[in-house]
Amino acid sequence: MPFAFRLDCTDGPARAGSMDTPHGRVPTPAFMPVATQGSVKAVAPDDLAAIGAAIVLSNTYHLMLRPGIELIREMGGLHRFMGWRGPILTDSGGFQTLSLGSLSHLSEEGVTFRSHVDGSEWFLSPELAVEYQEALGVDVAMALDHCPPYESGEAAVREAMERTHRWALRCRQAHRSGEQALFAVVQGGVSRELRLESAAALTAMDFDGYAVGGLSVGEPKAMTYETVSLMGETLPADKPRYLMGAGSPEDLVECIGLGMDVFDCSLPTRVARNGGLFTPDGRVNVHSAPFRERAGPIDENCDCYACASFSAAYLHHLFRAKELLAYRLASVHNLRFVTRLMEEARSAIVNGRYAEFRDGFLARYRATDEAVRQSQREKWRRRR
RNA sequence: GGAGGGGUGGGUGAGCGGCUAAUACCACCAGACUGUAAAUCUGGCGCCCGGAAGGGCUUCGUAGGUUCGAAUCCUACCCCCUCCA
Numbered sequence: 392m393p394f395a396f397r398l399d400c401t402d403g404p405a406r407a408g409s410m411d412t413p414h415g416r417v418p419t420p421a422f423m424p425v426a427t428q429g430s431v432k433a434v435a436p437d438d439l440a441a442i443g444a445a446i447v448l449s450n451t452y453h454l455m456l457r458p459g460i461e462l463i464r465e466m467g468g469l470h471r472f473m474g475w476r477g478p479i480l481t482d483s484g485g486f487q488t489l490s491l492g493s494l495s496h497l498s499e500e501g502v503t504f505r506s507h508v509d510g511s512e513w514f515l516s517p518e519l520a521v522e523y524q525e526a527l528g529v530d531v532a533m534a535l536d537h538c539p540p541y542e543s544g545e546a547a548v549r550e551a552m553e554r555t556h557r558w559a560l561r562c563r564q565a566h567r568s569g570e571q572a573l574f575a576v577v578q579g580g581v582s583r584e585l586r587l588e589s590a591a592a593l594t595a596m597d598f599d600g601y602a603v604g605g606l607s608v609g610e611p612k613a614m615t616y617e618t619v620s621l622m623g624e625t626l627p628a629d630k631p632r633y634l635m636g637a638g639s640p641e642d643l644v645e646c647i648g649l650g651m652d653v654f655d656c657s658l659p660t661r662v663a664r665n666g667g668l669f670t671p672d673g674r675v676n677v678h679s680a681p682f683r684e685r686a687g688p689i690d691e692n693c694d695c696y697a698c699a700s701f702s703a704a705y706l707h708h709l710f711r712a713k714e715l716l717a718y719r720l721a722s723v724h725n726l727r728f729v730t731r732l733m734e735e736a737r738s739a740i741v742n743g744r745y746a747e748f749r750d751g752f753l754a755r756y757r758a759t760d761e762a763v764r765q766s767q768r769e770k771w772r773r774r775r
Numbered sequence: 776g777g778a779g780g781g782g783u784g785g786g787u788g789a790g791c792g793g794c795u796a797a798u799a800c801c802a803c804c805a806g807a808c809u810g811u812a813a814a815u816c817u818g819g820c821g822c823c824c825g826g827a828a829g830g831g832c833u834u835c836g837u838a839g840g841u842u843c844g845a846a847u848c849c850u851a852c853c854c855c856c857u858c859c860a
Contacts, residue, residue, distance in 0.1 A: 423810095425810080425811065427811050432813095432814085448810070450810080483810090485810075489810095490810090490811080491812070494812090508812080536810095576810085604810070606809090607809045634810090637809060638809055638810095654810095655809095656809050656810075657808090657809070657810080657811040658808070658809040658811095660811080661811060662809090664813080664814050664815085665807090665813090665815075665816095667808080676806090679804085679805080715814080
């Protein structure tokens, strides 16, 4: 089955739809757990299925370094290799030109970089990124882009954007697979003008979907939302919009409201491994003292395996003892939290009550967050 | 009974005349984390005042002593460990 996106309904800028892929349907809004190296850290595919995750993201960059694209191809493709039957989207490695900036060098041809694994020298071009993703057999491939740091000047942002466009075209031309979708990445920093220009240039090349890249890289939140909002208004309505790298509960709820369909983020799983757990009343740290004797689950109303089966005190203990189960349970919980958030958002959109849903969620999530901070501040003050 | 070694902040354990309110690790208390080089990183951790800079007070088994100055040297005492009998 070739890739197809269907928009089911809208509620203001918010959209409910679905992406059909060779490995199944993805209802949107959708959150993609991040499986950088072919594994969502600390959780198994069974867990992902139980969580209700419809699609996961993996990374071409990491997989090419280890274990190597050719090996995965020989093992029957990434799906078989990692034991995941559902859809997979791979990032091209574009983000690593930023996050591993000190190890990489950009040229028009592509990016040369040193492996963080063994120091060896590697090269990735738009053509290779496409070839590799085809070899991995993933459902959605991303065009290689250049994601500049937030601190970059206007000229550098423009340069990165224009290079991204040229690379996107090369990816488009190199892309052969009829089954696999290819998404392009809009760049342009927080400049309205550049973003409009980028969206127009890439839309003209006709991709299967459009990602908004270059955000959540340290810019003020207001600028993120402003840019996302602009993209929600600008990108073609009949194609999926993927906001790359955003995944805090607040960002998800806000950005769905601004017209985004798909998200990925390492935050839920990374934060989980450090004891940070999402609840409707804000993020809590189960490693902290207040949870030592809490008999109830982390979140009374959560239907995840961790909350259904274990007390907060037990999770607290697992973290203190550095038991490996802690990472799994916490990751399962956070992934279920954001996945359920997607389900609830979709339902709200379908019922034409998205604004209400969003405002209600944010008010509660932030209010308690703020109350907790306030009480912490007072605690500090009293101690001193 | 004889010979030797040792007692340092919640724990392990450095220091062995001034640079030491005292290294480091752990524990503990917090914070950060957004297309994952992350089961990571950062800060705090004797008491009091201060937002901080900083200031004051009390600490290295106990009690004395030597010295301008002691966790560091001396004496006595208490306790612990090892080996021999």
